[in-house]
Amino acid sequence: MSELWLKIKDFLKERLPEPVFKVWIEPLSGHCQDGKLVVSVPNEFTREWLIENYLSLFKEALSLWGQGLSLAFVVEEARPPLQQDLPYEPTRVLGRKFSTRYTFEEFVVGDCNRLAYKVFLKMAENPRGHIIYLTAESGLGKSHLSQAVGNALVSRKNTFRVCYLTARDFTSQLVRALKSGQMENFKERVWRNCDVLMLEEVHHIPARDFTQGELALALDYLYEEEKAVVFTSTRKPHELSHLDSSLRSRLSAGMIVRINPPDYETRKNIIRRKSRNQGQEFPEEVVEYLARHLRGDIRQIESAVVGLIARASILRESVNLALARELVSEIMPPEGHDLASVVIELVCRNFKVSREDLVSRSRKKRISQSRQVAMFLLRKFTKESLSSIGQRFNRDHATVVYALQSVEKRLSSSPSFRYQIEYLEREITERFGVTEKECRFPKRLEKS
Ligand SMILES: Nc1ncnc2c1ncn2[C@@H]1O[C@H](COP(=O)(O)OP(=O)(O)OP(=O)(O)O)[C@@H](O)[C@H]1O
Numbered sequence: 001m002s003e004l005w006l007k008i009k010d011f012l013k014e015r016l017p018e019p020v021f022k023v024w025i026e027p028l029s030g031h032c033q034d035g036k037l038v039v040s041v042p043n044e045f046t047r048e049w050l051i052e053n054y055l056s057l058f059k060e061a062l063s064l065w066g067q068g069l070s071l072a073f074v075v076e077e078a079r080p081p082l083q084q085d086l087p088y089e090p091t092r093v094l095g096r097k098f099s100t101r102y103t104f105e106e107f108v109v110g111d112c113n114r115l116a117y118k119v120f121l122k123m124a125e126n127p128r129g130h131i132i133y134l135t136a137e138s139g140l141g142k143s144h145l146s147q148a149v150g151n152a153l154v155s156r157k158n159t160f161r162v163c164y165l166t167a168r169d170f171t172s173q174l175v176r177a178l179k180s181g182q183m184e185n186f187k188e189r190v191w192r193n194c195d196v197l198m199l200e201e202v203h204h205i206p207a208r209d210f211t212q213g214e215l216a217l218a219l220d221y222l223y224e225e226e227k228a229v230v231f232t233s234t235r236k237p238h239e240l241s242h243l244d245s246s247l248r249s250r251l252s253a254g255m256i257v258r259i260n261p262p263d264y265e266t267r268k269n270i271i272r273r274k275s276r277n278q279g280q281e282f283p284e285e286v287v288e289y290l291a292r293h294l295r296g297d298i299r300q301i302e303s304a305v306v307g308l309i310a311r312a313s314i315l316r317e318s319v320n321l322a323l324a325r326e327l328v329s330e331i332m333p334p335e336g337h338d339l340a341s342v343v344i345e346l347v348c349r350n351f352k353v354s355r356e357d358l359v360s361r362s363r364k365k366r367i368s369q370s371r372q373v374a375m376f377l378l379r380k381f382t383k384e385s386l387s388s389i390g391q392r393f394n395r396d397h398a399t400v401v402y403a404l405q406s407v408e409k410r411l412s413s414s415p416s417f418r419y420q421i422e423y424l425e426r427e428i429t430e431r432f433g434v435t436e437k438e439c440r441f442p443k444r445l446e447k448s
Pocket residue numbers: 102106107108109113136137138139140141142143144145234270298299302
């Protein structure tokens with residue numbers, strides 16, 4: 001390789017983001033020939049990409065060290081196709097690299113994620129034939145569990161090959177393969193050569209026919225061959241309305257597993273584990289306080305743990321409740337608002353009504369009874385006055401009083417209704433760590 005080419009590469013390396021350099025520039029070679037710097041590229045698509053995006057940078061480099069030379073990008077003849085697509089190419093993992101932090105041992109198990117954990121653990125023993133669709137809100141462990149399977153498979157003595165991609169990776173590689181006429185190689189690599197395909201964030205599959213069609217074909221092949229497939233998404237298959245129904249049905253061909261937001265006990269265990277990982281054992285009152293107040297995703301818990309340790313170390317204090325309070329007040333939205341909107345959301349979900357229904361003038365039985373329950377729970381769990389609760393639903397204070405009385409009456413006459421309300425109360429208590437004792441109205445109803 002010519003000295004000039006090495007200089008130019010160094011120049012580009014300094015100016016381009018590392019991943020861009022690694023994918024697009026590092027694999028290239030260059031040499032001088034007949035008054036030209038000839039840069040060999042693997043295919044036409046790369047050539048066009050480089051010209052479109054980095055030509056001026058190449059020219060700038062050439063003006064420094066290669067005055068008088070012109071520039072030519074030449075497509076190599078016999079280069080193994082698509083090798084440059086992937087930043088990592090170890091023998092048994094294609095696509096993205098697994099984080100070594102994401103193991104089964106590091107995954108804290110609780111009621112919210114036990115089923116998913118067991119399903120993935122079983123898959124790691126022998127992936128053959130498993131089709132799993134894992135759904136959860138963001139930051140609740142989808143990638144952690146998927147990569148735990150990947151890590152377990154590659155660390156054992158077996159021959160399983162795993163292809164780990166996001167839906168966006170899949171799409172962009174597919175488009176590249178199509179543009180460069182290398183579809184066969186793409187299929188070889190992603191379908192035929194892998195035993196486990198993990199496709200993350202399938203809600204990002206674009207609403208483009210050909211991508212969906214190719215994915216459907218890939219899945220048919222993989223299912224037929226009893227290979228394992230894992231999909232992850234923040235949405236359930238039936239919610240992916242931009243996808244063709246045939247692809248949706250293929251996505252839901254296997255087991256659909258959900259991870260729920262962590263309950264109070266699991267949050268405590270996660271805080272203990274994450275702080276231990278940072279070499280600290282938090283006092284129990286700090287663990288409980290954080291678990292009660294950090295109700296977002298697990299990323300938020302991780303960042304709070306690290307933030308608390310950093311804060312304590314800067315102030316030369318040990319981790320304590322006062323510091324935890326300070327941190328929580330900075331990162332969490334005001335309590336009342338958050339609690340109220342969750343109460344309303346739970347009521348909507350449970351009684352299958354919308355927020356709009358609740359604030360509407362509708363007197364339909366199902367809607368007005370749901371509205372009454374929302375008022376009852378808000379009164380019980382928040383510090384809001386009767387009139388402020390009324391305002392939430394465009395009603396006055398007297399309507400709220402009536403709602404509270406009606407709910408009380410039904411509670412004593414209908415066991416199934418009581419069961420529903422108790423279920424909602426448990427959900428709120430778990431999510432917020434609010435106990436009966438801490439509620440504004442410990443007894444069923446207090447009038448004001
Ligand atoms: N049960 C758990 N035990 C320990 N750590 C967890 C658990 N669940 C998630 N985490 C941690 O929380 C962080 C976020 O998890 P992860 O990236 O798997 O979420 P995700 O559901 O894939 O989110 P997104 O949809 O945003 O990609 C990671 O650092 C992960 O290790």
